[in-house]
Amino acid sequence: MPEGHVLHRLADELNRHFAQRVVRVTSPQGRFADEAAVLDGRELLGAEAWGKHLFVAFDPDAWIHIHLGLIGTLTLTEPEPVRGVVRLRIGTDEQVADLRGPQTCALIDAARVATVRAGLGPDPLRADADPDLARRRIHASAKPIAALLLEQSVVSGPGNIYRAEVLFRAGVDPMLPGKRLPRTVWNRIWDDLVALMTEGVRTGRIDTVAEEHTPEAMGRDPRVDDHGGEVYVYRRTGQPCLVCGATVRATPLAGRQVYWCPRCQRPGRTGVRRVHR
Ligand SMILES: [Zn+2]
The missing domain is CATH 1.10.8.50 (Helicase, Ruva Protein; domain 3)
Structure with missing residues (x-):
């Protein structure tokens, strides 16, 4: 399982390519299709990591919560045809991010974000850590x-x-x-x-x-x-x-x-x- 620095690197990469841009959100595999349809064509506000969790905001009350678990991967590439089982794809004309095999990929509201965070201890990589x-x-x-x-x-x-x-x-x-x-x-x-x-x-x-x-x-x-x-x-x-x-x-x-x-x-x-x- 990746350690926390990997998730912070991924959050930085997502922000570099997608923050404050209108993105396409799809679920080539289909398991996240309903949620993706809600977010597709909207502006991605930003991504942040907390420990081994990744939170991607589209709205103060609409977040994708990702936990890679043991075998999950999130890879950023130039646009290319979908390969393998992709749960979630976030993309623009220049870049796509493909999520495969995550333990968690869910559309959650602000209350749920707060609940997940309340269960987590301080993250040494976050400025707000206590x-x-x-x-x-x-x-x-x-x-x-x-x-x-x-x-x-x-x-x-x-x-x-x-x-x-x-x-x-x-x-x-x-x-x-x-x-x-x-x-x-x-x-x-x-x-x-x-x-x-x-x-x-x-x-x-x-x-x-x-x-x-x-x-x-x-x-x-x-x-x-x-x-x-x-x-x-x-x-x-x-x-x-x-x-x-x-x-x-x-x-x-x-x-x-x-x-x-x-x-x-x-x-x-x-x-x-x-x-x-
Ligand atoms: Zn020694």
């Missing part, structure tokens, strides 16, 4: 911090890569109960999410290593992985930690693997005494 709301939810829970960072009601946008990487960078045991995470460490993790995810929006990939741990600085081969750029622990099970050399581990948690360094993030570490940067 990190203290996430902090309060973390401090109210005995669940491991690594589990809480994946709950979209706690913090909205980070997925498995960012959560593993920010916990490593903060030197926090992924199994530390949320209520034991010091406030100062949460503030640092939040700032780190904002910085890393902003960079992810800019580059379209996830890189989390400091300058001194890049392949060039360390004289090592670049990482080869479909799921990201240069990272410390994500999918590096069995390889040496780039900082301390200990063997990186993976532990199952709520159906997903948590990647971590048993030395930099040894059990009980709260991140107050920083290991690096």
Whole structure:
């Protein structure tokens, strides 16, 4: 599943090509045909992301709500014949956006937009985010911090890569109960999410290593992985930690693997005494 920076990039792309323009809206596959007919030929006001959700406004009270889920894709191209099963196409004479295989594609009103957003924690990529709301939810829970960072009601946008990487960078045991995470460490993790995810929006990939741990600085081969750029622990099970050399581990948690360094993030570490940067 794409992490939040991907949705923000898509929102930026939709705005660049379609915002404040009259667009054609169709459902080549047919499953969104009635809703598309309502929006077709109207002005698209703008698109915005909140975590892994995308909201496209046509009217203050008419929004398309999109969640890509595990297999969904939204691709922007020059106009071309429809290929495959396209749930939704938004287009002008110069550009089309095709949505395939989404978990959610719905026409919703302002009240429903507010309801969806109310269920989402702050998104580090949004200027209106309140990190203290996430902090309060973390401090109210005995669940491991690594589990809480994946709950979209706690913090909205980070997925498995960012959560593993920010916990490593903060030197926090992924199994530390949320209520034991010091406030100062949460503030640092939040700032780190904002910085890393902003960079992810800019580059379209996830890189989390400091300058001194890049392949060039360390004289090592670049990482080869479909799921990201240069990272410390994500999918590096069995390889040496780039900082301390200990063997990186993976532990199952709520159906997903948590990647971590048993030395930099040894059990009980709260991140107050920083290991690096
Ligand atoms: Zn280490």
